Amino acid sequence: MSTNLTVIVLAAGGGTRMRSKTMKVLHPIGGRSMIEHVLVAVQSMEPDRVVAVVGHQRDQVGPHITGLLPEAVLAVQEEQQGTGHAVRVAVEALTRTAAGTPMQGTVVVAYGDTPLLTGESLRAFAAEHEAAQCAVSILSGIVAKPHGYGRVVRDEDGDVLAIVEEKDATRDQREIAEINSGILAFDAGFLAEALPRIGNDNANGEYYLTDTVQLARDAGLTVGAYPIDDVMQTEGANDRVQLADLGRELNGRIVTRWMREGVTVMDPATTWIDSDVVLAPDVTILPGTQLLGATVVAEDAVIGPDTTLKDCEIGEGARIVRVHAELAVIGARASVGPYSYLRPGTRLGVGGKIGGFVETKNADIGDGAKVPHLSYVGDAEIGEGTNIGAGTIFANYDGVAKHRTVIGKHARTASNNTFVAPVEIGDGAATGAGTVVRRDVPPGALAVSAGPQRTILGWVLRRRTGTAQAAAAGAAGAAEPGSGEVSHEADPGVSPEAPHARD
Numbered sequence: 001m002s003t004n005l006t007v008i009v010l011a012a013g014g015g016t017r018m019r020s021k022t023m024k025v026l027h028p029i030g031g032r033s034m035i036e037h038v039l040v041a042v043q044s045m046e047p048d049r050v051v052a053v054v055g056h057q058r059d060q061v062g063p064h065i066t067g068l069l070p071e072a073v074l075a076v077q078e079e080q081q082g083t084g085h086a087v088r089v090a091v092e093a094l095t096r097t098a099a100g101t102p103m104q105g106t107v108v109v110a111y112g113d114t115p116l117l118t119g120e121s122l123r124a125f126a127a128e129h130e131a132a133q134c135a136v137s138i139l140s141g142i143v144a145k146p147h148g149y150g151r152v153v154r155d156e157d158g159d160v161l162a163i164v165e166e167k168d169a170t171r172d173q174r175e176i177a178e179i180n181s182g183i184l185a186f187d188a189g190f191l192a193e194a195l196p197r198i199g200n201d202n203a204n205g206e207y208y209l210t211d212t213v214q215l216a217r218d219a220g221l222t223v224g225a226y227p228i229d230d231v232m233q234t235e236g237a238n239d240r241v242q243l244a245d246l247g248r249e250l251n252g253r254i255v256t257r258w259m260r261e262g263v264t265v266m267d268p269a270t271t272w273i274d275s276d277v278v279l280a281p282d283v284t285i286l287p288g289t290q291l292l293g294a295t296v297v298a299e300d301a302v303i304g305p306d307t308t309l310k311d312c313e314i315g316e317g318a319r320i321v322r323v324h325a326e327l328a329v330i331g332a333r334a335s336v337g338p339y340s341y342l343r344p345g346t347r348l349g350v351g352g353k354i355g356g357f358v359e360t361k362n363a364d365i366g367d368g369a370k371v372p373h374l375s376y377v378g379d380a381e382i383g384e385g386t387n388i389g390a391g392t393i394f395a396n397y398d399g400v401a402k403h404r405t406v407i408g409k410h411a412r413t414a415s416n417n418t419f420v421a422p423v424e425i426g427d428g429a430a431t432g433a434g435t436v437v438r439r440d441v442p443p444g445a446l447a448v449s450a451g452p453q454r455t456i457l458g459w460v461l462r463r464r465t466g467t468a469q470a471a472a473a474g475a476a477g478a479a480e481p482g483s484g485e486v487s488h489e490a491d492p493g494v495s496p497e498a499p500h501a502r503d
Ligand code: UD1
Pocket: 010, 011, 012, 013, 014, 053, 077, 079, 080, 081, 082, 083, 084, 085, 086, 111, 112, 113, 148, 149, 150, 151, 163, 165, 179, 180, 181, 182, 207, 208, 209, 210, 236
């Protein structure tokens, strides 16, 4: 590790080809902004100081950077007069904050828009630079299409002479396949002397940082160029097409890494995993699955198909099928889906179940508790072992405020209930089908609210004459119209034998 390392990240350019109100380096890829990827790589070098050069939309970019890396020094480049000018602004900002301490050690310059760059590559490059005691080192690359890049010009012995920018290059120089990735390392003392001597007499009228190579050569100092094998690591995304290309590449790398770590991915092409996701061995991911943000999945869990999990925690052996979930915590061996929508604050206990067409939010569902079918569970606590009947609505909103429903352990609530919060249902309590629970139900009690059923015999034959319904009723021996009414006494709608919708 370098003993005195300064890293300068350039991020002042406009990025107009994004055609976006969002600054280029802030565009997300693999669950992070482009510049966050770079800052993560930079941090792994354990630098003594990091300076970020901001300019365009710096009110967006500056806070984003200091949010990620509070100790970063922000240097403002009012006008983008070239990479050499940008680095000069960075060094000036540093000199101001470090009370005029002369620059020492190694300075690495990187760009804020190279999301595939790894810390490993940066560290290896800095180590080579330092071992060779170069004044300047270039992280170069051999590419099939060098157009647009600065070319690394070497003499017949292979020594680096200069970097020539596309616009300033001769026809012969344009044939050179070795390009400057933009990532450079400097001896700090040399850089401080060279910066003021960079001119802008070139095709772009800009101060080129790359002119430092020529300046080092002129002073008889050593210049190194180290081609990186994996050139995509230094590629920037200038427009949204390149952003998608790099996004696919980044994802492919992440998915491959997890497969090597013991995760089964049935279809890598339709599986998207963000950079910060953590997966245990023997997790299985089925096609069409996106694992986003800080999602963590434990061993033997099976996720998918067609599932999106953002910032979720999935327990060992859990089964998640066709689910959209955010900020949910799912216990070991629990089962969710298909077609469930888990909103923030959902917690499902060990062995619990959230079934088909169920929406949950701020819901703490205990171990072994089940919400199997067609329900909305909002602002709720459901005790362990409790079963919620099909089609239950936790009515948490009275039009003004949200309220909680608390249900105890091992309760059995029947189908098509509405719990009008705030309300409590005690341990081991029961409810009848269609009950609207407005009052607390004590432990062990049965609550019913549906009125007694009236059965008017022959009604269909009289009121639906001539329909298929009436014909079917007649054929089944329906009573004549006017045969009277069966009235039922108190009908709780639930008894140990009464059918619940259950799995
Ligand atoms: C630069 C290099 C070129 C290299 C290429 C790799 C120079 C002169 N040229 O060219 O050799 O092959 O990168 O992509 O260095 N920036 C600022 N302030 C400025 C100018 C640029 O912060 O005044 C930042 C940009 O935001 C960007 C980076 O520096 O992140 C590179 O700038 P860009 O204009 O893309 O440089 P190139 O012309 O592509």
